[in-house]
Amino acid sequence: MNYSFKQLHLFELELTHTTCEKIVLPKGYKGLAAFHKYWGKKPIECLAFLIENLTEKGDIVVDPFLGSGLVAREAAIRQRRFIGIDINPVAVELSNLLVDLPNPTLLKEAIYQVEKSVKCDIYKTYLLEDNKIATHYLWNENELNSVWHLSPRRNESEKRLPTNHDYKIFKQFEGYKPQIPRPIKLFQNSRINTNESLTLKDLFTGRALHNIDLLLDAIHKQPDTIKSALLLSLTSASGQMSNMVFAITGRGKTKSQPTNKIEVGSWVIGYWRPKLHFEINVWNCFIKRANNLLKSIEEDEFQKCYHVSKKLEDVIHDKADVAIIQGDNRKVLNNCPDETISLILTDPPHSDRIPYLELSEMWNSLINKEPDFSNEIVVSNARNRSKDKKLYINEMTDFMQTVTRILKPSGILALFFNARDDASWKFLKQVIPYSDKLQFQGLFPMNYSANSVVQDNRKGGLKNDFVLIYQKPGNEDKTKLHFLESLPNWSKEIPSIPSK
Numbered sequence: 001m002n003y004s005f006k007q008l009h010l011f012e013l014e015l016t017h018t019t020c021e022k023i024v025l026p027k028g029y030k031g032l033a034a035f036h037k038y039w040g041k042k043p044i045e046c047l048a049f050l051i052e053n054l055t056e057k058g059d060i061v062v063d064p065f066l067g068s069g070l071v072a073r074e075a076a077i078r079q080r081r082f083i084g085i086d087i088n089p090v091a092v093e094l095s096n097l098l099v100d101l102p103n104p105t106l107l108k109e110a111i112y113q114v115e116k117s118v119k120c121d122i123y124k125t126y127l128l129e130d131n132k133i134a135t136h137y138l139w140n141e142n143e144l145n146s147v148w149h150l151s152p153r154r155n156e157s158e159k160r161l162p163t164n165h166d167y168k169i170f171k172q173f174e175g176y177k178p179q180i181p182r183p184i185k186l187f188q189n190s191r192i193n194t195n196e197s198l199t200l201k202d203l204f205t206g207r208a209l210h211n212i213d214l215l216l217d218a219i220h221k222q223p224d225t226i227k228s229a230l231l232l233s234l235t236s237a238s239g240q241m242s243n244m245v246f247a248i249t250g251r252g253k254t255k256s257q258p259t260n261k262i263e264v265g266s267w268v269i270g271y272w273r274p275k276l277h278f279e280i281n282v283w284n285c286f287i288k289r290a291n292n293l294l295k296s297i298e299e300d301e302f303q304k305c306y307h308v309s310k311k312l313e314d315v316i317h318d319k320a321d322v323a324i325i326q327g328d329n330r331k332v333l334n335n336c337p338d339e340t341i342s343l344i345l346t347d348p349p350h351s352d353r354i355p356y357l358e359l360s361e362m363w364n365s366l367i368n369k370e371p372d373f374s375n376e377i378v379v380s381n382a383r384n385r386s387k388d389k390k391l392y393i394n395e396m397t398d399f400m401q402t403v404t405r406i407l408k409p410s411g412i413l414a415l416f417f418n419a420r421d422d423a424s425w426k427f428l429k430q431v432i433p434y435s436d437k438l439q440f441q442g443l444f445p446m447n448y449s450a451n452s453v454v455q456d457n458r459k460g461g462l463k464n465d466f467v468l469i470y471q472k473p474g475n476e477d478k479t480k481l482h483f484l485e486s487l488p489n490w491s492k493e494i495p496s497i498p499s500k
């Protein structure tokens, strides 16, 4: 059952106010915020702080580059109305999940049904000669180095040398063609190690693809309200199911004490297939993510039902609390009336840092969704995408104009941004001198928790992102901004990067 925004007051929970200290020392992602590996997540504390201090209950907050949906969740639990847009199908599925949590009892039952129908068949594909089940295979290219299974104490792995039996089982699936996921379509992009002819068979073993098909088939038989949560658990686990899990070798307690110990790495970003890599039991990867999701939902203190729509108009006319929309934000926001939005809190792609759609292709293929590559705002190294810096700057400049139109006269744009070159900062600097456009008020550097991965895998990677604050021209009311000015390292200057 859906409750309207106003009815939600009945369930109002007392949220503790997010203080400056909390944004300076963020705790890192836990529970639902940690569930999926979608890239570019911003610290929750910072999102909460800006929503609490820049808006009132019932105001409309918009995130037109929504990504994993954390802004949607933080706005909804603070009873702001919310509109989120993303061009990436998997991001939209994930955002919907965060604001429209499945019933935990139904999810538990569906996980049980999937387990009943496929776990046994999947385990058969990892059977060892003595009927134990392999958890990991360590491969060096096409050669098996070792086979791992759980020890009777279950909290550690036993390792053994491979036998002919292990090769024989593996070979049964060598020519396996995936049946349910759609083929991936990628571009030549050395930055993320892809080319046009890359297929799922390059990323996974035949055995993994066979088991993914079994899982997908069982998931698609579950009730519609639960399916998406299970598919997202599968996408979230898919990196660990692939041939992209590297082996961490020689890590001693100190640099001078290397060991022979081999640890299991984790897939983070890009499509690199390391020579020395693990093949991990697909069921184990899936059930870990699905159970994590179930636990996070059961423990979630804000388990509420928001009225979630797919139409922006429903939020504008107060018929829904939240709208999550898949599409190009420039087209979607054409339907947004002038001067209606109190806060735009958003994290656009930062120039060439992360090509989201190319990287999400593995996930979108598993959930059988087609992304719209042509309208993505991004700088991509893939030449035949023609997504260069000049186009990016033009598109972001247009975006800033739309923002100016839809913000209320008292509205604020809080933009998360960073880029390693001056050209990508340029469009922001161009906005400032013109009084008819948004006016830059200042920025502060955003802190990540020590264990957050700031995903940038190139030399000179950026460690900090910034929050840039803009107001509409003519708005002399600076009261909302006072608390920002007291933040450590608040600055009125946009960073300048020397050209190389």
Ligand SMILES: C[S@@+](CC[C@H](N)C(=O)[O-])C[C@H]1O[C@@H](n2cnc3c(N)ncnc32)[C@H](O)[C@@H]1O
Pocket (backbone or CB within 6 Å): 038, 039, 040, 041, 042, 064, 065, 066, 067, 068, 069, 070, 071, 085, 086, 087, 088, 091, 327, 328, 329, 330, 347, 348, 349, 350, 356, 357, 375, 376, 377, 378
């Ligand atoms: C930096 S990410 C946002 C990450 C987000 N902060 C999070 O917590 O996950 C930028 C997002 O913009 C989306 N995007 C790129 N071009 C878009 C467009 N034209 N319309 C809507 N979304 C777009 C990408 O799919 C990506 O999810």
